[in-house]
Amino acid sequence: MNNYLISSNLAISDNGFLFMSSTGETFTVNEIGKHILNEMKNRTDIEKIREKILEEYEVSEQILEKDLNDFLNQLNTYKLVEEI
């Protein structure tokens, strides 16, 4: 999977509220979305994040791959991340 760098302007609150200080836009994420973003903030590899989720959650590799790609595409569309 491609790696992404999360924007330094993105603030993530404990309850899944996101604020992009450069544009003033706000977003919400669900629990697992928040978990992924926080890992990305800590510069964890997407591959590592994927493995961790597979270990912790009841989900198949295929479904996770599809969902994770979709999530990252959304982050990219909203310009919250940069591909590296």
Add this chain to the structure above:
Amino acid sequence: MNKKNYERPIITKQQSGFMNKFGASTLNLPKTEIDGVNVSDLANEYSSPLFVISEKKIRETQRNALRIFKTRYPKVQFAWSYKTNYLNAVCSVFHQEGSWAEVVSEFEYDRARKLGISGEHIFFNGPHKSDDSLTKAINDGAKIHIDHFDELYQIIELTNKLDKKANVAIRVNLDVGIYPKWDRFGFNYENGEAAQALKRISVTDKLNLIGLHMHIGTYMMSSEAYKIGVSKLVALANDLHQQNGTVLEYIDIGGGFPSNNTLKGQYLPAEQILPTLEQYADAITSSLFELKYPGNELPTLVLETGRALIDDAGSLISKVLATKRLSDGKRALIFDAGVNLLFTSFWYKHTISPAQQTGLYTENSKIFGPLCMNIDCLNENITLPTLKKNDLVVINRVGAYNMTQWMQFITLRPNVVMIMEDQSVELIREGEDLEYIMMKEKLPEKLKKL
């Protein structure tokens, strides 16, 4: 190790100006059972998509409606509007509850007779009545509602030929202050056409004039419209009585009460803006009491209520075939039931309930059916919890018009089951197969060899 429940990661952009989650939570409560029967068990046994009809709900709704009218007016007769849902099992529940039959074609007429309904208990409506169907109706003593002058002369001719009397009423169209006016059916009140037709009938000794009929429209959101309409019918009835002493057996006010489904253009949910059935009943019966018959005699009030009596009793179980992302980033879901089965999705914002426990997070989604056709969209924008492939949903309040207007198009029509009052499940219409569909086709000899 026990793994955590998985929900797909989601991010939603907050729109300024309105709240994303407004009103969403209550709409999407999971519905894992219908009348105490597990939804996924139903889908496993009868496959998906699957129409499910609740016997209990039909009886409850019908009894409640009858009670509301009977407590306001002494003589009330419901007639089940066949076109709304003419599956035998559905009609039979209504007939067991005492409803007669309201039909609008020879096909529907024959269905009612086959179920054991006698001619006198059938109201025969509609603009198209063939000689054959009218002959049956006259012989059976059915109540024929005349739609236009050509039909009136057709019936006069047939009664002469058969040397038999026909029981007739006329359908009257009238201005009840709503737009669009339904003036294509029946004889117009305001321009005197209805009175003229009644005059013609009263000088024909082979015609028994027994009633007056109106049907002012469907999903009528105003009880006042009924009040006006019934007042006009009552004025006609009073004139008839004054002129030649005719006392009518009944006044048939048609159907048209809305169901609890919310229309597409409607912002607030139906429950919040529609009059109650009690309000309709008050409007109708108060006008009926304007009748001036001798000895306070009263005609029977006939109701041909359709959608309001059956919508709630029908559900459509459907399976999520895939989840997609549209080019604008919006979530799309593909269901195995489309507009081919859910004709009413063109008018209604049907509520959709997940059939399994879901996370709390919701997404705005667009719902497509399985057809490879652009029109096959069930809902442009609905807030739903995150759903994944193979999840089941229940599309609510689909009992009216879908199981009659469904299309055999691209796919086959599925099973229909009825959950009986004792929670047993009966298959009431078997899903179609290729053989059934091809049964009526004939391939010319010359085309058989490839």
